[in-house]
Amino acid sequence: MTSLQLSAKDEMVEKFLDAAARGDLSQVSILLSHVPSLINQTGYSGWTALMLAARNGHHHVVEALLAYGCDKFSVNSSSQTAYDIAKFWGHRHISNLLNRTDDGCQRVLPGSDIRQQENYFSREMLDRLSAKRTDKVWMEAKQIDSGSVYLLFSKLCPMVNSSQDNDDAGGETKLCRFRYEAVKDLVQKPATVLIFLGVEKRKKSCSSKTEEEAWEPPAWFAINTDEDAAELLKRCRENNCFFPKIPNRDLLKLNEEEAGVVAQARSVLAWHSRYSFCPTCGSSTKLEEGGYKRSCLNSDCRSLQGVHNTCYPRVDPVVIMLVIHPDGNQCLLGRKKMFPGGMFSCLAGFIEPGETIEDAVRREVEEESGVKVGPVQYISCQPWPMPSNLMIGCLAVAISTDIRVDENEIEEARWFPRQQVIDSLFRGIHAALTVPPRQTIAHQLIRHWVGMNSNL
């Protein structure tokens, strides 16, 4: 190696370390994609890019470096790991990221990473208090309680307001919350569907112990109405309220807590909108138990004897899976015609009666792509209220590699190399491949796979 080459290399290392120290994720990614060997290079006092990013609190850069496969255990000349550095400087979210091994519960459940991914639509800010659903006195008192919170749905979409004037680019939206007085007239109309969601889990911070004890957690309700949407919007003082038009897109702009409430409310309301008649005898039904039951009004109906699923809300289990190539370095993604250009996602499909999760994964992958699957591993799940799916997310290992697409289901399926998937995750729209947004379990499965094969 000539001294000139050496110096060019040194310069690049310096540029790379500097980008990591400044938190310039885009520059870090570009340099790594050109010169992957930069990843564990050290500069002054043996500091790596990971240590510099950890020192300066750049969470995204730390995350990307880990995903690119950097060595998180290397030490600098003071024998500190990146974890030690993050901890010392008080960047707790980074030290947590770097320290994904010790966990007291591992002893009780060995052989598994029990650190559960929390997906969008999954957070439960309410305690459902299912035992209260049959307590009519309590329920009626809560309905008219001035502390109770009402969410207002029209065509199964909640009224929201946007935190920015121009929210089309992806600004956060917030649920409009009403008091009983503001929706009393709607609640009293027979065509309105009212359901009980639960009571708030966490107590507000109170100034005194007495105040804390006196605090009653607010109850939450949701109502769905057929009234004119424009009229409904007039109930809000703010003028930036609206009903989302495309649930698949617009409901992904809520914060995590509100998304969880909407997942619950929308699924139950959708069930009421489609299941007003008894499927066993065709008669009308009435809503009961805070919205968690519909009973047939025909006193001779079989559905009134014993316990049957016809009376209860439906949850449809779906498998969604990232299929990994037998070589471990590629994954199978497919695209539907309706996807935006360049977007590919995980394959998915409904679980059939009498089928396990694992067999549904194998059947769906083979039906859609022609690829045969061996081992299947459950990763995490996600309620998807369109209208009431439970997405069960898995990794699956292919045992064949030839692709033969079922064109009724998907337009194209392809093996993508790991590096290209990482580029897509961390460089976003600049990459040739686009993966679904972070709110989808497909995105999280892809991230999980990428992270799993690195030093995470």
Next chain:
Amino acid sequence: MTSLQLSAKDEMVEKFLDAAARGDLSQVSILLSHVPSLINQTGYSGWTALMLAARNGHHHVVEALLAYGCDKFSVNSSSQTAYDIAKFWGHRHISNLLNRTDDGCQRVLPGSDIRQQENYFSREMLDRLSAKRTDKVWMEAKQIDSGSVYLLFSKLCPMVNSSQDNDDAGGETKLCRFRYEAVKDLVQKPATVLIFLGVEKRKKSCSSKTEEEAWEPPAWFAINTDEDAAELLKRCRENNCFFPKIPNRDLLKLNEEEAGVVAQARSVLAWHSRYSFCPTCGSSTKLEEGGYKRSCLNSDCRSLQGVHNTCYPRVDPVVIMLVIHPDGNQCLLGRKKMFPGGMFSCLAGFIEPGETIEDAVRREVEEESGVKVGPVQYISCQPWPMPSNLMIGCLAVAISTDIRVDENEIEEARWFPRQQVIDSLFRGIHAALTVPPRQTIAHQLIRHWVGMNSNL
């Protein structure tokens, strides 16, 4: 230690090793429950009980010894492990049991034991060929094909015959299989529900290649009819045919393959029996797509526009969980009033709309027993066709231990020490605690926990 004590101990070791060598599981268990330290004792040439049981092909004793926590890696004076011995003597099922570590797929899916438990009702002997469901020509040809197999259901139970004259004690039952000619009259009746199950997966062993190529896998159908059960039984030449009366009990006597077919057939037939009317408008519906769809006959119905779950069979996801004490050595089991005396099982409950598997586990355990749960780990699942549940089996770690039972749900819940659970599994009815039978996922979750903490 006096020489007398030594000799008594020697005698007991000898008795223990002898019981293992003879395959006397009951004796092995009794001795271990009195003197747990016997487990790894050695006799002549350093042979342990495990080695002796492995040598002589006593699978159940090997399994029990592993569950009791014996050291499977110890070697005798010829440096052989129990695995080496089992392999040498050709006991493959035992060497497989002893060698649960190496697996090529582990490289692709690190951090997980991807060896999947196969539960009862889970085996798929048929390829469902879902793409053929809309192919009317193919479907009609298969229906009248003399090679096709028909199963006959009355009140959602399949006609079976018992392999023993006196089967009440738990003998195996077999599905009665009919040819088209034998059920043609029933198939043609409008009240009969006919569904397509799939075609046989495995080819029969053929004497020549040509014969193999010519072989068409038989198609399977199931029909459910309201006709008089006694009349239906006359269709069978054998006189030991019957329709099971208690599905929860009687359907557990089939072999694994037939149980899988019944899981599929019964779930779909049960859906037809309860969902004959359109839940969206109350009109009648008609069966389509080989029994996997019901379409509304009212041409104005909303359910005919777009894709909605009302037209498709329902699968109800249920969580079932073994809750482990924070100390790792006890598990929480509950009993319902209807259980036989002494029987305790895992807690379970339906997943609600907008809820994850993990949160459903936490909610159900707290509702039923008052115990709070932290980490949850998915283990395996089981279709349970009563009528169409998908049992999602998990281990869960408690973060509180006080029990407060919801008496509407269960009669009693208790923490059971690991040793007592092992005794129940391996000594059966002689134990103070009875756990559900092996065909249930509850049983398998308990076994999994017990095995997990041993050297398995």
